Amino acid sequence: MDDGTGIANNPYGSTVEIFADESVLKEDWQPEELPEREDELEEIRNSLAPATRGVNAHNLFLYGKTGQGKTVAIDHELDLLKEFASGTEKLELSVVKTSANNQSTSYQLAAHLIKEIRGTGKKPSGIDQQSMFDLLYDELRSLNETIIIVVDEIDSIGSNDDLLYELPRARKNGHLEDHWISVIGISNDLEFRDNLSPKVKDSLYDSEIEFAPYNANQLTSILERRAERAFIDGVLTDDVIPLCAAFAAQDEGSARQAIRLLYKAGEIALNNEQETVEESHVREARDILERKRIEEGMRSLTTQDQFALLSVVALETAEETPARTRQVYQKYKSIVTRLDSNQLVERRVRDHLQSLGMQGFLIAETRNRGIQGGNHYRFELKTDLEATLEILSEDSRIDEIVADLVDIATANGLV
Numbered sequence: 091m092d093d094g095t096g097i098a099n100n101p102y103g104s105t106v107e108i109f110a111d112e113s114v115l116k117e118d119w120q121p122e123e124l125p126e127r128e129d130e131l132e133e134i135r136n137s138l139a140p141a142t143r144g145v146n147a148h149n150l151f152l153y154g155k156t157g158q159g160k161t162v163a164i165d166h167e168l169d170l171l172k173e174f175a176s177g178t179e180k181l182e183l184s185v186v187k188t189s190a191n192n193q194s195t196s197y198q199l200a201a202h203l204i205k206e207i208r209g210t211g212k213k214p215s216g217i218d219q220q221s222m223f224d225l226l227y228d229e230l231r232s233l234n235e236t237i238i239i240v241v242d243e244i245d246s247i248g249s250n251d252d253l254l255y256e257l258p259r260a261r262k263n264g265h266l267e268d269h270w271i272s273v274i275g276i277s278n279d280l281e282f283r284d285n286l287s288p289k290v291k292d293s294l295y296d297s298e299i300e301f302a303p304y305n306a307n308q309l310t311s312i313l314e315r316r317a318e319r320a321f322i323d324g325v326l327t328d329d330v331i332p333l334c335a336a337f338a339a340q341d342e343g344s345a346r347q348a349i350r351l352l353y354k355a356g357e358i359a360l361n362n363e364q365e366t367v368e369e370s371h372v373r374e375a376r377d378i379l380e381r382k383r384i385e386e387g388m389r390s391l392t393t394q395d396q397f398a399l400l401s402v403v404a405l406e407t408a409e410e411t412p413a414r415t416r417q418v419y420q421k422y423k424s425i426v427t428r429l430d431s432n433q434l435v436e437r438r439v440r441d442h443l444q445s446l447g448m449q450g451f452l453i454a455e456t457r458n459r460g461i462q463g464g465n466h467y468r469f470e471l472k473t474d475l476e477a478t479l480e481i482l483s484e485d486s487r488i489d490e491i492v493a494d495l496v497d498i499a500t501a502n503g504l505v
């Protein structure tokens with residue numbers, strides 16, 4: 091049937107409508123309000139407020155797992171501060187934002203900041219560290235009197251953290267005599283603070299705010315506000331939002347994950363020409379996103395990460411998890427022997443296991459050893475076993491081992 095637009099037979103011409111404003115479900119959409127983070131917003135405001143009183147804002151660290159609203163909260167408060175600055179002569183403000191990205195050093199971070207301030211051109215390179223810092227001070231001098239530097243993924247800077255020590259002291263040390271400078275660091279790595287060198291901690295550390303994972307009720311309200319704008323009235327069945335919220339809350343409590351689930355469920359309904367979004371769409375969306383997450387994560391695993399993961403998967407198929415490091419290590423040794431690969435010592439394997447925990451593949455539970463002192467760890471698989479086995483089996487180096495594990499998992503009724 092022709093609807094008069096001439097596109098009736100075009101495969102893009104779906105007659106079903108689900109979304110009222112799909113852009114609201116996109117990653118870069120900026121919410122106007124964050125009622126679930128009122129306390130954190132107030133703490134950020136109190137830390138930034140000295141800038142309005144003619145001195146530097148406090149240095150600030152925001153911690154929390156992924157998708158907890160750290161970035162959106164800081165953006166919200168900085169926007170308000172900029173708005174305040176534009177209406178008064180009391181505050182001349184410049185905000186510089188950058189991400190430390192994977193494995194940055196102080197040198198690279200300084201180069202990133204220079205590029206960010208210049209707004210164009212390539213990152214400077216080929217000079218020594220002090221010259222790079224001097225170049226950064228030159229650029230910073232061209233900015234307004236009060237400078238706030240936001241460094242996302244600040245933990246990526248690792249042990250070469252000289253710049254984090256230098257920046258907050260730039261005024262005192264005469265590099266930026268006429269400026270007030272402060273640094274806001276954002277991190278997903280909850281242990282980063284403990285690993286900072288004492289001199290950086292001392293120089294940089296004024297206050298910290300931890301963003302606790304959202305619970306299912308908070309995620310429900312976040313989703314409801316989005317859904318009201320994003321979807322046509324009445325297309326979401328009652329279970330959809332609570333289910334998206336529950337799935338995300340069971341995992342990391344991430345608002346990003348909850349929003350992605352809702353968006354994907356809507357797309358699945360639409361692609362299937364269905365008039366309403368239902369619980370089954372959310373379940374399908376969860377499976378698709380989980381698989382994608384594992385696939386993406388696996389691409390960045392090193393060979394030894396992969397062997398460590400495979401060891402835990404092997405214990406999982408035999409229903410022997412959570413497992414102590416020693417147990418995982420035994421499995422690891424048999425795997426590398428079978429593959430005729432380089433064998434690491436137990437401590438290094440434990441490092442790989444912990445890194446897999448950080449990357450969301452494993453649950454790494456810490457137990458205190460009581461009077462013996464120190465901690466020991468227990469590891470179990472966090473990702474879906476069946477999907478993990480399936481993705482691992484695509485790697486020809488380990489596919490025979492994975493095939494054996496699939497047999498064991500099947501025999502144990504796990505897949």
Ligand SMILES: Nc1ncnc2c1ncn2[C@@H]1O[C@H](COP(=O)(O)OP(=O)(O)OP(=O)(O)O)[C@@H](O)[C@H]1O
Pocket residue numbers: 116117118119120121123124125126127154155156157158159160161162163277278312345346349
């Ligand atoms: N309270 C909230 N209300 C509405 N939307 C929110 C809220 N918290 C987070 N979001 C949304 O969730 C997504 C993730 O938030 P954000 O990027 O701020 O998280 P993050 O903690 O900085 O995560 P990461 O460390 O991974 O960058 C964004 O789309 C953001 O708009």
